[in-house]
Amino acid sequence: MGYSQFQTYRNLVIPFLQLLSRLFIASKVDEEDKDKDSKYDSSLYKRGDLLEVPRTLFIHFGIYLGNNRVAHFIPDILPVFTKNKGAIGKTVTNNRLILGVIAKSASARVDSLADFAYGSEILVNHMDKLCSQPPLEGDEVARGAEKLMGSMTYSLLWYSCEHYVMYCRYGMAISYQTYQFCLTLRKIICRRMSAYLTALCGTGTVLYLGSPTLLNTVPTLLVPFAIWMAS
16 A cells, blocks of 8 residues: 555544544534533432333333443443443433444433433333233332443344343343334235235346246245245
């Protein structure tokens, strides 16, 4: 690589790295100001309450610990790129959260009410109306949340913020958001029309290839049949 090529490469890479730095490390000033200016009355919440707020595409959940502190399991991309505890400890912005979901990077941490709510209205113990299991005693809920601190792998289907709080408050790691998602997905996939379309696409592929074999014919028949039987 010549010097001029190196300079061109350098001029392209450095601005890109600076952009990543702004995205992942530096929190947006207006978002931080929005959080800090939000006023939440901590006297409305009791130790062990299950709190929920709308956050990006999903509902985010946490356990109130008292003294304006909330334990929550939140995705965050920043720990993938840096070990700077000061930067990681700042409010997790929506950009960091979404990329954390994709990277499956998350941690159970404690934040203030304002940082947890991120400007949204807080709903308290709404899950008590949905869950058939009675909640544990408030202090026991909070102690359980305090024990489950640190980095863990994030999964929308198997271990999310909802699984975390449900385990702390009710003793079982379940997610109603995941359940509704799976029901919707099942309705889409397990329909007779899906069986027809799968069979049509499979047949078209086999005919296009022009050489039907056991290897490509069996899936062409088996997949539509399985969808048909499940519908």
